[in-house]
């Protein structure tokens with residue numbers, strides 16, 4: 001897969017990223033320099049994908065979330081924003097995540 005730094009300084013949130021298309025989008029974004037927030041409902045897949053992507057040298061964090069539950073979404077996206085503020089935009093004024101939906 002192509003690798004460059006065009007997404008450096010950005011946080012990319014990928015829903016349904018425990019496998020399939022979402023996982024590949026997460027890898028693609030990470031290889032382009034993004035920090036990647038994985039949002040996934042199956043814990044086993046979330047952990048396996050987090051480990052696999054992290055081993056590729058990508059800055060990744062997993063958020064166990066059921067996207068069909070509003071409170072779960074609100075709580076976890078608040079956590080993602082906090083992570084983003086702590087880690088992602090140390091060198092830029094842009095403090096909003098770029099959202100990628102995998103639906």
Ligand SMILES: NC(=O)c1ccc[n+]([C@@H]2O[C@H](COP(=O)([O-])OP(=O)(O)OC[C@H]3O[C@@H](n4cnc5c(N)ncnc54)[C@H](O)[C@@H]3O)[C@@H](O)[C@H]2O)c1
Nearest residue numbers: 016017018019020021022040041042065066067068102103
């Ligand atoms: N695979 C294809 O060729 C293809 C082509 C066109 C469209 N699509 C569509 O794209 C989407 C993704 O396809 P895929 O093949 O990667 O599917 P997939 O089933 O392999 O992966 C979907 C991921 O979303 C997660 N997920 C499901 N419900 C969730 C929820 N409530 N909260 C959080 N995570 C949840 C699953 O656990 C899984 O990890 C699907 O809607 C599919 O219909 C797929």
